[in-house]
Amino acid sequence: MGPNYNFAIVLSLVLLFLVQVPTLTMGELVQEQPLVLKYHNGQLLKGRIAVNLIWYGTFTPIQRSIIVDFINSVSTSGAPLPSAASWWKTTDKYKTGSSALIVGKQFLHPSYSLGKNLKGKDLIALATKFNELSSITVVLTSKDVNVEGFCMSRCGTHGSVRRGSGGARTPYIWVGNAETLCPGQCAWPFHQPIYGPQSPPLVAPNGDVGVDGIIINLATLLAGTVTNPFNNGYFQGPATAPLEAVTACTGVFGSGAYPGYAGRVLVDGASGASYNAHGANGRKFLLPAMWDPQTSACKTLV
16 A cells, blocks of 8 residues: 545645745845755656546546546647646656556446445555556545545545555545535635635636536646656655645646635636636636746646
8 A cells, every 4th residue: 555645725725825925025025935846766657647537426427528538638639728738748847758648447336335435445445446557546536425534634645556465556546526525625716715815716617616626636636646656756845745746836727826816817708617728629627737847836827
């Protein structure tokens, strides 16, 4: 069983305020310090990577198609700029080359065989369903499923499981649908935040607060997984609670962002939905800023 990497939106917003916002001293703006994620000389995930999906609980065909379209979008050219593919391209700047994600196998699990209150060991059991090289297993739990720590300290997690006795480790991700349990924590900015500065929620680009929230958290964890899959890649701070490629930039979606304000993003003229990335099949997504190793700064699409 590999280490887990959790992220808490509220705590990260506090860190964002401390790291990203310059302070005023005696009327002068203090130069903000570069944000540096140290490379710890470990393996990164590069090349062609299959993303296997386990749908635990009830997901509609439309919900599944939105998430599949997002994964297909990050490695597919052709969508107008700014695009999900141009967002993912930043991971190429991390050492040893590029990563291309493809949708692999899918397993529907509507029977709730492990119940609706899952522990960490249950996620591990689900994650071992697909135990293949050059793959990431993604466990997605529906809005009526609670997971240990969900909404209290995390919106999702990534870690790794070992392939057989003494075998290589395979990365996995878990993300929950927060629509019912905690949209203010894990589906912000599509819902009013529970704590901190208050601003009107944005309209979700695919019309589903829970699933559009999943996209943000899944994007966060996919970037963290390929750049720090085994706790010895790129991160800042302690290995037990690392700031990674996107969690180092939490709360930033467009230029001018500050705690409680996602930044300047694009707005669909017909639906009023907010987005910053075009994707496959005409989809639009709101994707978080990612740390750029070349500039040592959080990079936004708009």
